[in-house]
Amino acid sequence: MWTERRRRRAQLLLLMAAAAVVVVGSALASAQEAALRVGFYRATCPIAEDVVLAEMRLILMEDDTLAPSLLRMHYHDCFVQGCDGSIMLQSRKGKTERDALPNRSMRGYDAIERIKARLETVCPLTVSCADIIAMAARDAVYLSHGPWYDVETGRRDGNVTAAEYVENDLPPPDSNIIDVKTFFSVKSLNSKDIAVLFGCHSIGTSHCGPIRKRLYNFTGNMDQDPSLDPAYATELRKLCPPPRPGDNDGVPVGGKTKVPLDPGSNYTFDLSYYRHVLATGGLFQSDGSLLHDPVTRGYVEKVANASSPDEYYADFAAAMLKMGRTDVLVGDLGEIRPTCGIFVD
Ligand code: HEM
Incomplete structure (x- = not known):
């Protein structure tokens, strides 16, 4: 009887240990899933980076002065509330990051929207605006005769913005x-x-x-x-x-x-x-x-x-990799929206 109870207890402990392994394992897997990494879209949108580069080539052929502005946009996006694409948000009341003085000289919002529209036709609701800005910045450097570097992706977009954040950050x-x-x-x-x-x-x-x-x-x-x-x-x-x-x-x-x-x-x-x-x-x-x-x-x-x-x-x-990790939204945080410059008010 005593032995039987010990056997059952041992079985229960084994079951609990196995369950713990499964829980920890799946938590690790989902943390890995959620993490920023090079090639995040490899499974979900393998041509994402090619599409961005191809569009960037066309955009800069039309106006090469957009290269520096798109590089600057990644910096301004990352420093203000993290690299979350919130720089793209619009307001009818002039209250977004975009409306703040340092961003009034920013150009290239339409270029990001154009790349996003192209990506929506091939991989709907998959690639975030924050990642598009990060990839466009890299391509802007590369297409200005600078180096190519790997960009981490997997950011999701925020929908909170305020002009005063820009002045503060x-x-x-x-x-x-x-x-x-x-x-x-x-x-x-x-x-x-x-x-x-x-x-x-x-x-x-x-x-x-x-x-x-x-x-x-x-x-x-x-x-x-x-x-x-x-x-x-x-x-x-x-x-x-x-x-x-x-x-x-x-x-x-x-x-x-x-x-x-x-x-x-x-x-x-x-x-x-x-x-x-x-x-x-x-x-x-x-x-x-x-x-x-x-x-x-x-x-x-x-x-x-x-x-x-x-x-x-x-x-x-x-x-750039380090800056691109600033306060990012990953996993279940944030959103992937069909257009980047939605109106928040
Ligand atoms: C203390 C830090 C910085 C300050 C004060 C600063 C300030 C400025 C200012 C005032 C402009 C000119 C805007 C205009 O009148 O059109 C500018 C342009 C620019 N900034 Fe910065 N910046 C800083 C850091 C950075 C960083 C870290 C990056 C990139 C990661 C960057 C990228 C650029 C680029 C590429 C332009 C040219 C934009 C264009 O031609 O349209 N800046 N910056």
């Missing part, structure tokens, strides 16, 4: 290195990541608004930033004359002047941004701030003097 262009490090450390990005990611300014342009203070009123005494190379400052002053009352270059409208971020090579993703920062102090105060910290300055000097881009390109791939 994105460092302004007049940031010093302390500000920059503070904003980036909140996103778990360190000094090396900062120096690497700022290389995005190897392509693209800026309106005059973000540099006017640096050129004309640095300390409030109608002065110029002394750390800006005088010859470069003279060029910039020609392109961007002093503001007139009522001017607001921060809100771009057709025909406003645009200044290259990396003069002479602003549509080629390469190392010359680092040489430009070292020689002139860069376009924005935040670019120049890289020179005011031993780690970031050391990195700028190393890349500026590198004989091959390979090491920088490997660092860039790693830093």
Whole structure:
């Protein structure tokens, strides 16, 4: 009798252990399923990355100035509430991330929507807008003669947005290195990541608004930033004359002047941004701030003097991967919607 009870108890324990193995196993499997990874769509939409690249080729053939903007969009998406595609959301009341000042100069929303529409025809309700933005950013770099790198996918989209999040989460262009490090450390990005990611300014342009203070009123005494190379400052002053009352270059409208971020090579993703920062102090105060910290300055000097881009390109791939993991929604969180720019109010 006693032996029989022990036998039953042993059987019960064995059953419980087996059940625990099944529960833990399936939890691990679903965590793995939910995780961000390279090739997330391999089973559900194997041509997703090819479709994005093919559309990006067409989009940039029509307007190559969209490459830098789409790269910037991934950064602005990730820094504001995580890489969740919320930058695409629209509001009839002007209250979304898209409406905030730093995003009013953003272009390429239609390009993302165009890629999304193409993907919906081949794999309906499968590929998130956040992933499309991440893949488009990678393709923008690649199609600007930069490196190819693997993008992790599996993000899902958020549907919460507010204009003030943008002001809170994105460092302004007049940031010093302390500000920059503070904003980036909140996103778990360190000094090396900062120096690497700022290389995005190897392509693209800026309106005059973000540099006017640096050129004309640095300390409030109608002065110029002394750390800006005088010859470069003279060029910039020609392109961007002093503001007139009522001017607001921060809100771009057709025909406003645009200044290259990396003069002479602003549509080629390469190392010359680092040489430009070292020689002139860069376009924005935040670019120049890289020179005011031993780690970031050391990195700028190393890349500026590198004989091959390979090491920088490997660092860039790693830093983009890291930025692309910022506060992502995976698994059952968030949603996959048929269009990216739905109206939230
Ligand atoms: C402290 C950090 C940063 C600041 C203050 C900053 C600021 C700016 C500003 C003011 C512009 C010009 C916008 C305009 O007037 O059109 C710009 C352009 C750009 N930014 Fe940044 N940025 C930062 C970091 C980054 C990072 C990390 C990336 C990429 C991951 C990036 C990618 C770009 C690109 C590609 C452009 C050119 C956009 C175009 O040509 O349309 N930026 N940035």
